[in-house]
Structures are given as structure tokens and as C-alpha cells.
Amino acid sequence: MAVPGPAAPTEPYAELPDASREALERYLAYLGDVRRRADKTLRNYRTDIEDFLRFLATRGAALEEAGRSDGRAYLGWLRDRGTAEGSVKRRATTIRGFYGWLDREGVTLRAKPGDSMLRLRYPKSTRRLPQFLSTTEVERLVEGADAQTPAGLRDRALLELLYAAGLRVSEVAGLDVGHLDLVNRQVRVRGKGDKTRIGLFGEPAHDALREYIERGRPALLPAGRTADALFLNRSGGRLSARSIQTVVRRSGTQAGILRRVHPHLLRHTFATHMLEGDADLRIVQHLLGHSSADTTQIYTAVAQRRHEALVTSALQRARTIEAERRERGER
Template identity: 40%
Template structure:
């Protein structure tokens, strides 16, 4: 029968879920990308993964970038990463003899630095959450937590009540691959969370079935990642910062403002949950840009 591509994809996704502990969002992205790869192989009459050549894999990237898909380079690169992972898995499990995807080059990505708001802009954004109702108090607690801890949105909504230690002023976050880390929570965030816990969460909880989640939706269940992004977007619109905000904005601000304040990059790495310090070092470029602006406007030689 050979190594049927569809069967190998399912085995690979099971491996990611069970052995690697990949997050649901990651699995969904891999499944979507690999479904496109299966379509690509079918279009080439390839029903055995062992028959796939490097040229077949290489042709997948331009196919993604062309009509009707017209994917961005970053999306095509992500899809290729999923395909390369699939072929590595197939070789590891002796389903195919050679990793034909190993040397396929991903599309070049434009150099992009994380977009960070200034401290004043963050204050403006947080002020966009107004009102004393349960939803408004929850939204303020969410945004304060995101900025105070550098959590990903998925980590914030995945936090349970028991993960928050108000005495130690810390919260347990569950990151990519199931990795956990404990990070400090600042006083403004604790104040916002306390207001939510006392004046909002009990009312929200009565509408649900006893969810352990820290952040509840209007039905008493766990707040979703999409709803949390909607909260952030709404606060941005209310404060006039719509064009400046993305789902990772407050995480970027957390890292950039720490480094600008003199924090060691390796400490910031731990707080962000980055596996490699090189991932964190992209934020140092942002702070260097800030220093360059200050130099250009302040140094007597720079003014000439």
C-alpha cells in the first residue's frame, strides 16, 4: 500500500497532539496547511509519500503564493514548515526512506520588527476599557494582565483561577508545547483583577457550569481567544489606536518597555517563555531604534 499521504498526516497530527503536546491553535493551523499539501500531491497524482520528490515539495510554495490562494510569504513559510515536519516524522517512523523536504527553501520574508506602543499609548489603550459592568471589569482585567505579564492571548484566556496567586503576586501561564512558567503580576493589574473577581466574576459564573477559568464570557464559560482579541480591538478603537494594534501588541509592549528600562534580555526571554534568546533579541532592535531617535534629536553633533 505504501505510505498514503492522508494516513501519514493523521499520524503526524496525533504525534503533535499526544507526544509533543501542541496547542489546539497550532494543530488547527497544521491541519489546514497539510490539507493544502494533500491537495497539491493529489493534483500531481501522488498517492504514496515515498514517491514524492524534492521538486514536488518545492513546487508547493509557489502554488500557495499564486492564484487562487495568493498566500502571503509568511503564510507560505508556515505551511512549508508543516510539510517539512511531516516529512521528518515520516522518515523517523520509517514510512519513507529519505527526507525530500529538508533542503526546500522557504520564501524570503520581509524584515519586520514587532510594533510596540509607547507607555503613554498603552495608558491610552487601557483607558479605552470604561464602565463598571461585569464585561467592562473583565475586559480591563484582561488587558492589564496582558501588559503586566507579557502573556499571549491564548495563555491569558487559558489561565484558571487557581493559577493566580494574589499573595505572591504571580500567575502561572501555560505556553506553547504545554510549557509552564510563573511570572510576576504588577499592582495595577492585580487591582484590576481584584475588582473583576469581587464585582464581576461571581455574576458571570452564575450563568455557567462552574468553569475554573479566570476570565469568563457572558455565558459563564471560558473567554475565547477570538473574544479576547475582540476586546483588545474594541479598546483600541475607543482610544483611537486601531491601526497600531494586533493580537500580540501588549506582549510586544511588555518586552520592549522592559528592555528599554534596562532589563536583561535573558530575563525577558524567561518571562516571555521563548525557547531561544535569539527570539527575544528582536525586541532589542526596537529599543535601539528608540535610542537612535533620541540621539538624532538631542546630541549636538547629530543636529548638525
């Protein structure tokens, strides 16, 4: 008969022990200084790991003695609280990564034999396919921006670049004018892990960016001021990632697109349309800045499903036409 472990805690948690806090701060410093993780990513790591460490403290389990059974209890507790499956899976990965770092740092982990936290896993689930816009929806989205105002010229250039180059919102927010090469239709972006790559864009984005730089951006920049940022707000400062999200969402509403439009949806759309156009998977992987082709691979499933839907629809129309012809012939 299995002996039940300590009960899951009820909030509020116990205080975080000094040893656990010190280990967490050292790990975050490593992620920031060595792995070059973004500030937002570090905040997420802090929240996830600190929550787990407080869970351990409430159960009376020391950091070094906690094992996979403690990790599973924590994940089960999260599910019972209604935490989204994706968030539970992310926390499992984060906790395992934290303990992997402790192990590499020489911290003696004293879990029971066979109960190592390094073996913590989350059951694989069916991966949801990314959503994307049709080419018609993209056209409506971009053309909805008012090209007669500085802000409208900026918004059109912003939307064109997000779609044409498949950039992340943080990458676009960090762009300077000097990162743009209009002659060769290239943009240099700094992505995850502080990695730099070159993004490409076509003629529509080129034209929209040129119009914005020549007519829109100077009008947004106060007299006598200079700025490096490519996309400016109404005060002449850098347009933030949150403001870019607002621009995209508002543009989607104005275009009459029923689903919620956000920058990452345009990134999904870029990848899907590229693969539908028979682009090489490795090229799309590079343009997206994915470290693994496995991450990019999911878009091939999206393109394949869309292709199957189009074929099914075409066959259905053909059957309908054939049935109507037979019916007319019988008459």
C-alpha cells in the same frame, strides 16, 4: 537542457490517496499526543500538509517518491497565487517537518539522489520588526475601560494582565482563579507545547485584578453557580480567546488608537518596554515563554531603533534651538 517537471495543478485537486491520508493522520496523532500541540496548531498542520499532498497527487507524484523539486514547485505555485510570504515559509517548514517524521518512523523515502525533501528550505527574508504601543497609548487603552460596571472591571483587569505579563491570548483564556497569586503578583500559565511557566505582573495589574475578583467577577457569575475560569463572559462562562480579541480591539478603538490593537500587540509592547528598561534578555525570554533566545532577540532591535529615533529627535531639537539662538544673536 533541463527537462521541465509536471505542470503545477489547477484546482480542483486530485483526491488524497489513502496512503497519504493515513500518514497524515498518524503524524497529527503524534503531534497531539506526544508533542502536545494545541488544537488550532493541529488544524493548521492538517490544512498545510493536506494541501501539499493533494498537490502531489495532482502531479502524479507518490508521497514516498516526492523530492525537494516537488516541494519547490509547490512553494512557487503558492507564490504565484499570491500567498503571503510568511505563509509560504511556514508551509515549507511544515512539509520538511512532516518528511522528517516519516524518515524517523522508518518510511522508505525514494526521492532521486540529491533531491531529498529533508533539504527543502525557503530563502531567508528580511524580518519585520514587531509593532508596539507607547506607554501613553497603553495608559489610554486601560483607562478607557469603565470601572463602574462588572464587564468594565473585567476588561481593565484583562488589559492590565495582557500587558503586564506579556501573555498570549490563549494563555489568558485558559486561566483559572487558582492560577493567580495576588500576594506575590504571579500567575501560572500553560503555554505552547503544554509547558507551564510563571508570569509576573506589577501593582497596576494587581489592583485591577483584585477589584475585578472582588466586585466584577461575582456580578458576572449567576446566582448559585461556581466557575473555575478567571475571566467570565456575561453568562458566567469562560471568556473565549475570540471574545478577548474583541475586547482588546474595541478598547483600542475607544481609546482613539489609530492602529489595530490586538492581544499580541500588547505582548510585543510588554517585551519592548521591558528591554527599554534594561531588563535582561534571558529574563524576558523566560517571561514570554520563548524556547529560544533568538526569538526574543528581535525585540532588542525594536528597542534599539526606538532609542536611535529618540536620540535623532533630541539632536534635531538641539540644532533647531541653537540655530534660533544664533539668529537672535545676529539680530
